[in-house]
Amino acid sequence: MTVATRVRRSLVVAATLLLPATAHAHLVNTGLGPFYDGVSHFALTPEDFLPALALAFLAGQRGSQPGRALLFALPGAWLAGGVAGLLFPAISSAIALTTVSFILLGVLVAAEARLGTGVVLSLAVVIGGFHGYLNGAAMSEAKLGALGLTGIVTTLFVLVSLAAAMVVAIRVPWGRIAVRVAGSWIAAIGLLLLGWSLRPG
Secondary structure (H helix, E strand, O other): OOOOHHHHHHHHHHHHHHOOOOOOOOOOOOOHHHHHHHHHHHHOHHHHHHHHHHHHHHHHHHOOHHHHHHHHHHHHHHHHHHHHHHHHHOOOOHHHHHHHHHHHHHHHOOOOOHHHHHHHHHHHHHHHHHHHHHHHHHHHHHOOOHHHHHHHHHHHHHHHHHHHHHHOOOOOHHHHHHHHHHHHHHHHHHHHHHHHHHOOO
């Protein structure tokens, strides 16, 4: 047996061993049940996690009242959209549109835009409903149902409460600047993901 033949056989064996037993295109299967699959889906999906984080930063920049209002408006809209997605799952992914949402939010955070509470809540309802619908449709497709959606909304509630409260509590100027820098990074990540989603082929 020649060296070239041995190398080819070794590559075939290595490739076979590296093949996954199952493939999950959009959702992570934790093996802990639908609720935790929903938690991991939200935490590991940047097109869901980053807009929620940016909205929490934006509300926190505006003060405690918008932060408290967002705490219920965003998860509520996400849940309503998710239920619609579970019942009428037409599409389960729209990465180009979802990345546009967090480019916009990242820019608003970076600019520390002086938006009223009503505008922040309107953004939360529109973005939460849209992302929630996509999550609900994905949960329906993956047969995770309402428990998966509950895991997503619970994680979202925790994220918003912690992130908004952290920003509200910042008193030093450099802390406010750090939040604005985080917003610029969110926008930059959105641009990269948008370019990747629109690439040919």
